[in-house]
Amino acid sequence: MKHSITLPILTAAALFVSTAHAYDADWKRGRVYYRSVCTSCHVASPIGQINPSGRTKAEWTAYLNADKHAKGKDGVKQYVSKAYRASIKSGNKAAEKFADVPDQELFDDIKSFLLRSAKDGESPASCS
């Protein structure tokens, strides 16, 4: 009985880990999306530009994990989703270019860019 439970658990875990770790985040793609999509909205309102270097790595990680955008009115991930990209791609070249990138990959890309560009990251960066 013990074996019959352990085996599926291990197999499932291995499968999950292998799929979860297979993607190597592309910070450069994240940079383009952040600057072209996120910044394009945050230029004017409601709170202006949000420089990646304005927060620490820990702050960015907490923000992205919480998945709360606009003080919890909606989620961050929805602005990275294929559905969102499809909705803006006629007027946004980055959304058009990355229209078919899987949601989680693009989210990881943006996270990778934000962590390296954070206040305490390897290369603190502004929006532009």
Next chain:
Amino acid sequence: MTNEQGRHLEAINQVKGKHMLRIRRSTIVLLLGWFALIGAGIAHASEAPPVKLNTTADHSKFKELQKQFKSGPEVTKACLSCHTEAARQVHRTKHWTWEFLNPDNQQRLGKKNVMNNFCISISQNYPFCTGCHVGYGWKDKNFDFTSEANVDCLVCHDTTGTYKKPAGLAGNPVVGKPMEMPPGSGKIVNPVDLARVAQKIGKTSRDTCGACHFFGGGGDGVKHGDMDSSLAAPDPEVDIHMDATGLDFTCSTCHKTSSHDVPGSRYKPTATEKHSAYIRGKADQGNPATCQACHGNTPHKTEILLKQVRMNTHAEKMACQTCHIPYFARGGVPTKLSWDWSTAGKLDANGKQFTIKDEHGHPTYASHKGDFVLGENVKPEYRWFNGDIKYTLLGDKVEKSDTPTPINRIDGSPVDGRSMIWPMKIMRGVQPFDPVNKTLVMPHTAGPGGYWKELKWESAIADGMQNMGAPFSGKVDFIKTEMYWPITHMVASKEKVVTCAECHTVDSRLKGIDGIYMPGYSKFGWLERVGWLIALAALIGVLIHGGARIYLSLRKAG
């Protein structure tokens, strides 16, 4: 069996039954979870598994790179164990030698030999300048240029953006433990994870080339004017070819590299291309980095034939860049337009060096450097240019006057048959020279004993000149200089090019360019009078003819 024993057995059976039920439920839940995960995996797989598209080899899988590296050369040795010819290929390039022998005039150029009117030269400043050398350890003039292990593979092939070579370490990255850079500044530079960088290497990119070329002259955008960090991921307004959401050209898309040798030289630029676009397989490939290499010599295509012909006629005498780069330093990063070393050396009330910054936080004066003028969205100046450049080198005689001494003299004329009108950044400076020997000088600026720390020109120049084996009288004066930088990056979209009216007007962009007749700007007195007389004669003819027709028709009717 007593009644009590029977009840006990019944109780045990009930517990057993409940336990078995719980186990069955757990198994079902786990199996459901298992199927769900497999389902998720299959769903994920149906979205196409992640694959690296910018390389055919995942270097993290190579045992040679799965170790802790203690230095850059250690990484290079691992690279060379597979890429056996790479280092010797690099050895043959300007990126390694920092030398270029101009075949036309035999001038020995390259960073190792020339001067400029920014930080002036590398003499005795090696550990700082060679942070941009594609090698490790060039700390003085005795650097071993034959060493294969000293070739730095990572600086061009890093994809992580974490590989940095701080000024002062002779081209070495910080490894092992954090380092305060510069010493005493309180700024800590973390060590580079060489294994991680090595395992993630890939093709060169705008970021890797830009790590040096965007920061020439000691800061972002300082030197070139048409290259700065805004090109790392530009929008189409900054560069239509490099537009990160569009064509997304890397530097090597145009500077198509072969055997590690990057074409496209600032010492011997291709000013005029007479051929059509290059076709694959054609033997003479020439310079692949020119506009014409892709666009040919009749690049304009419009529905209006006359307009197309006129635009292509312009391309016979004007470099593409003249119209297609209306302004440089367009990415929000200012470039230096002048640098006056003669004002350096001032101290504040406490006897300390100080800096003055503009409203954007960019220095306009620094005690150790002097005064600067910065500019953004700068309109280029225009010159006839045929690609010939002659440098004023160490030992060449110069005369102090109001006319600036050219650090580099560009050649060109409207009648030599190989010149085009080119946009230029002209960097203007005032820099130290030897008024007795009448030569420009190479001061030791950075590091211990250098001018930036001591603010003593005589000792700084003596040190730099001694290193080059060049004479120095001990006297210091300052001389006006200028240096030409042909503008070729930051190509605008076709909607944002220089308009006709910006040249064909009294206040023309091409004001002062000789050898061309530009309607709207050029004034040839006799030609203008003849033109007006013809127009007047035509008008009179029309009036007479019209009047005659009216008169005759009235007479016929009446």
